[in-house]
Amino acid sequence: MLFLSTVHSGAPHECTPKKRKLPAKRGTKAEARRLQQVFNGDSFKIIPIPTVAAQYNDEMNHVDRGDQIRSYTTYQHRFRRGPWQALLWSFLLEVALANSFILQKKTRQPH
Template structure:
């Protein structure tokens, strides 16, 4: 409770030394909101000059047939294409910047086709991979490693750090799922409820650190400041719109 109070004080503290309080008064002693107390100006004008606005006929523009086209009217397509290029090749881009990257992959991300075929039949009777099976195939440029590992299901990994031979011991429980893809791991456990297993380091480290975003959301929910904090995809879209519209306006020769 003491730490909560300390964090609230740190967040809600304000410095009003820069506020000019001359000819004003505060509504509340503990509030930095000041209201002017100047007397009304007795002088007045006698001929108001309204702003002349041109009369324009109403113009109705039909919305695009697809939401994506509406989005592209506000965000340059070049920005979208560069963002899509980055997300499609995030492992390579991060490696070029000197950062290691590891993450799971979808079947349609350009993963090595023979490995994708194994994933497609993983939850069928045709699956024949045993638990803890691992295969690694590097990309054509040898910069990104494509790894598949058989756990409860077959997992696809992309990594610029792990070779696939790294192993670490972890205690695992026998799964309770009835999915066909989990039959190999059930055969491996047999009647034992818990086993210490040597599993790939890429899977162990990824599973232990993949919930960092969830932990951050949880901490913000517990120790949030006295203002509303929004989370979600809206923030990423807002940053894209601000960047694409704000920077060109700032760099315009008319500014």
């Protein structure tokens, strides 16, 4: 996998230890043998992975959550612009509505 980042240097020694479980499906016999060697009979193992990949895996849930909220709150309105302008405006409006909902939930004060 190739990552392009302006935050991380990408140095090969820049790794983060992460806990990984033994996969339930092991695929071919060769893959099962290799997994047996790596995990050595344990159900999990702490494996160093590149920091940029670890941060991507931790943060990708935020984009998925925004897409999920956008799917719940569709804004159906006809536009009299060109088709690409209508799609762009509709997308930007849905993203703005989803972001305002997320911010409202985060900043809501308890009564």
